[in-house]
Amino acid sequence: MLVKEIGEQGLLKILQRFCPSDIIGDDGAVLPIAAKKSLVVTTDVLVDNIHFSENTTSASDVGWRSAAANLSDLAAMGASPLGITVGLALPGDTTVDWVENLYQGMTQCLRKYNTPIVGGDIVRSPIINVAITAFGEVSPERTIRRNQARVGDAIVVTGCHGASRGGLELLLNPNLKTNLSTYEKVALIKTHQRPKPRLDVLPVLWEIVDSHSILDICGMDTSDGLADAILQICHSSQVGAAIEATKIPLHKAFQSWLTPEQALNYALYGGEDFELMLCLPKEASTELVSKLGNSAAIIGTIIDSDKVLLQDQYKKNPDQVLNLNRGFQHFSN
Amino acid sequence: MLVKEIGEQGLLKILQRFCPSDIIGDDGAVLPIAAKKSLVVTTDVLVDNIHFSENTTSASDVGWRSAAANLSDLAAMGASPLGITVGLALPGDTTVDWVENLYQGMTQCLRKYNTPIVGGDIVRSPIINVAITAFGEVSPERTIRRNQARVGDAIVVTGCHGASRGGLELLLNPNLKTNLSTYEKVALIKTHQRPKPRLDVLPVLWEIVDSHSILDICGMDTSDGLADAILQICHSSQVGAAIEATKIPLHKAFQSWLTPEQALNYALYGGEDFELMLCLPKEASTELVSKLGNSAAIIGTIIDSDKVLLQDQYKKNPDQVLNLNRGFQHFSN
Numbered sequence: 181m182l183v184k185e186i187g188e189q190g191l192l193k194i195l196q197r198f199c200p201s202d203i204i205g206d207d208g209a210v211l212p213i214a215a216k217k218s219l220v221v222t223t224d225v226l227v228d229n230i231h232f233s234e235n236t237t238s239a240s241d242v243g244w245r246s247a248a249a250n251l252s253d254l255a256a257m258g259a260s261p262l263g264i265t266v267g268l269a270l271p272g273d274t275t276v277d278w279v280e281n282l283y284q285g286m287t288q289c290l291r292k293y294n295t296p297i298v299g300g301d302i303v304r305s306p307i308i309n310v311a312i313t314a315f316g317e318v319s320p321e322r323t324i325r326r327n328q329a330r331v332g333d334a335i336v337v338t339g340c341h342g343a344s345r346g347g348l349e350l351l352l353n354p355n356l357k358t359n360l361s362t363y364e365k366v367a368l369i370k371t372h373q374r375p376k377p378r379l380d381v382l383p384v385l386w387e388i389v390d391s392h393s394i395l396d397i398c399g400m401d402t403s404d405g406l407a408d409a410i411l412q413i414c415h416s417s418q419v420g421a422a423i424e425a426t427k428i429p430l431h432k433a434f435q436s437w438l439t440p441e442q443a444l445n446y447a448l449y450g451g452e453d454f455e456l457m458l459c460l461p462k463e464a465s466t467e468l469v470s471k472l473g474n475s476a477a478i479i480g481t482i483i484d485s486d487k488v489l490l491q492d493q494y495k496k497n498p499d500q501v502l503n504l505n506r507g508f509q510h511f512s513n
Numbered sequence: 514m515l516v517k518e519i520g521e522q523g524l525l526k527i528l529q530r531f532c533p534s535d536i537i538g539d540d541g542a543v544l545p546i547a548a549k550k551s552l553v554v555t556t557d558v559l560v561d562n563i564h565f566s567e568n569t570t571s572a573s574d575v576g577w578r579s580a581a582a583n584l585s586d587l588a589a590m591g592a593s594p595l596g597i598t599v600g601l602a603l604p605g606d607t608t609v610d611w612v613e614n615l616y617q618g619m620t621q622c623l624r625k626y627n628t629p630i631v632g633g634d635i636v637r638s639p640i641i642n643v644a645i646t647a648f649g650e651v652s653p654e655r656t657i658r659r660n661q662a663r664v665g666d667a668i669v670v671t672g673c674h675g676a677s678r679g680g681l682e683l684l685l686n687p688n689l690k691t692n693l694s695t696y697e698k699v700a701l702i703k704t705h706q707r708p709k710p711r712l713d714v715l716p717v718l719w720e721i722v723d724s725h726s727i728l729d730i731c732g733m734d735t736s737d738g739l740a741d742a743i744l745q746i747c748h749s750s751q752v753g754a755a756i757e758a759t760k761i762p763l764h765k766a767f768q769s770w771l772t773p774e775q776a777l778n779y780a781l782y783g784g785e786d787f788e789l790m791l792c793l794p795k796e797a798s799t800e801l802v803s804k805l806g807n808s809a810a811i812i813g814t815i816i817d818s819d820k821v822l823l824q825d826q827y828k829k830n831p832d833q834v835l836n837l838n839r840g841f842q843h844f845s846n
Contacts (some may be wrong), residue, residue: 207734212551214550221598222598223598230636269642269644302558304640
């Protein structure tokens with residue numbers, strides 16, 4: 181069955197099953213917001229054949245990933261999610277199945293975080309375009325910002341980096357010869373297809389922030405890669421950083437598959453791991469890493485500099501200066 | 514200069530001039546929201562060559578119209594705007610000028626209502642797609658809903674209908690022979706290119722709602738045409754309506770241009786007038802219409818029925834039953 185066969189009204193009826201019934205059918209959705217909380221808003225757009233493709237991503241994975249990316253942005257601000265809207269543009273000969281699977285994937289991810297789809301728009305277009313806006317609420321004093329890093333802060337990452345890039349590589353090259361076990365392959369691919377926004381980090385973080393009386397919390401998510409995150413934070417905070425390459429947590433499977441240089445490259449520039457990077461005083465950072473476990477690590481220090489240095493602990497290699505040119509440039513091709 | 518020549522970062526720098534500087538550069542925008550207010554969210558997607566085209570709409574008009582459409586949805590909920598996000602997908606060979614003009618048009622409209630662009634996303638795509646999400650705040654007791662119409666309510670529209678459709682016709686057929694003066698033509702075209710969201714209606718409405726102790730306010734905007742609005746309200750409220758065709762306010766210029774049937778057709782099905790339709794007790798409605806002036810009118814009554822009847826006051830024509838099939842069907846071609 182194709183979208184054009186059931187029309188906009190028919191499609192809406194099917195998709196409304198994925199939304200809370202009390203919120204549908206007006207010009208806008210109405211949501212309560214708690215007293216003394218600020219609203220946090222974030223938007224992401226995904227385009228067919230650019231941000232996803234049929235070879236690597238099923239409709240339900242596109243749905244999951246788009247929801248996860250937006251929830252990750254909320255987590256990166258310290259916000260609890262309230263809901264998302266979905267602005268969907270698609271050709272009339274898209275199958276209804278595809279659209280249902282997209283919404284199924286979204287709600288599978290959102291359900292884990294009690295987040296509803298509260299509205300949206302569906303329009304005809306020659307190409308599939310999924311625009312998601314997520315909104316959440318945050319206490320003003322717990323808002324996580326990029327521009328709060330201070331010299332001496334430890335740089336924490338909440339988990340492994342490069343795994344999503346590794347999974348993508350396996351999906352793009354199904355006949356790639358590796359020493360990976362099927363189990364490892366599946367794990368890497370799942371990391372790419374079903375990333376988890378790190379909203380679970382927030383309650384742990386609040387505990388530590390409160391006990392250490394930290395006033396300004398610095399951080400962001402690593403959706404565009406670890407290098408991008410540290411460079412963005414340093415740029416916003418007008419500081420530099422010294423990163424110890426060997427401290428960057430990598431997926432175990434990389435050892436039997438990639439050279440150390442490749443693995444580091446995936447971690448720095450791969451992106452889409454949707455972990456958080458946080459800059460906090462040393463003691464608080466150590467406590468956070470130990471409470472989070474699961475590959476959370478301190479990977480470096482904020483320094484008084486205009487550069488981000490990548491250092492080799494064993495001094496085998498000279499310091500590198502990180503820059504974004506190796507990162508993803510959206511309009512360059 | 515093309516978008517691909519300056520890249521995402523270059524484009525972002527230009528577009529940030531259109532946003533408040535204190536809100537930029539984090540994973541999300543943070544906005545205060547007043548105590549005891551609910552959040553209202555609404556999303557619209559516009560696609561090149563479907564919702565706008567170079568023949569009829571300049572980039573700045575696309576910007577104005579997309580902002581106006583979203584603010585109109587907020588007005589239709591009774592909400593004061595807090596901000597919008599813009600999810601923009603576009604080909605690398607779009608000119609930077611086009612994108613700047615788009616944002617200029619948006620901010621020209623938004624400025625009139627003190628509404629900032631608070632964030633968004635810019636991605637590459639083979640086709641231009643503009644997804645806007647607007648959010649506002651509303652007192653729970655002043656939320657305007659579609660499902661609150663009651664038998665006996667008068668049906669108010671806040672202004673002329675069909676003018677936007679008329680303007681579009683003139684734009685699509687520049688050599689069309691009409692008796693219209695240049696002044697009239699320009700007025701109709703401007704109505705199409707620069708529609709005004711009726712946020713100005715709200716303070717007047719609140720005054721009347723308060724003085725008449727009205728608890729449930731029913732209404733929506735007429736962005737998809739007057740017929741669509743009344744049918745949606747009746748469907749949501751499980752009531753019918755009797756509309757008097759001769760009471761529907763039409764643009765003066767129609768008299769020297771269109772037959773009465775054509776004019777009525779434009780008003781009912783043309784869409785994009787972005788007026789409000791409100792269903793209120795008779796006395797309150799009369800007061801609202803007189804306070805609003807400017808072509809606001811009572812066009813009919815909510816009745817106990819499952820139909821929406823279009824009646825001819827002079828009984829020249831039999832009653833018609835309105836239905837949406839003549840309205841716009843997004844996926845039908």
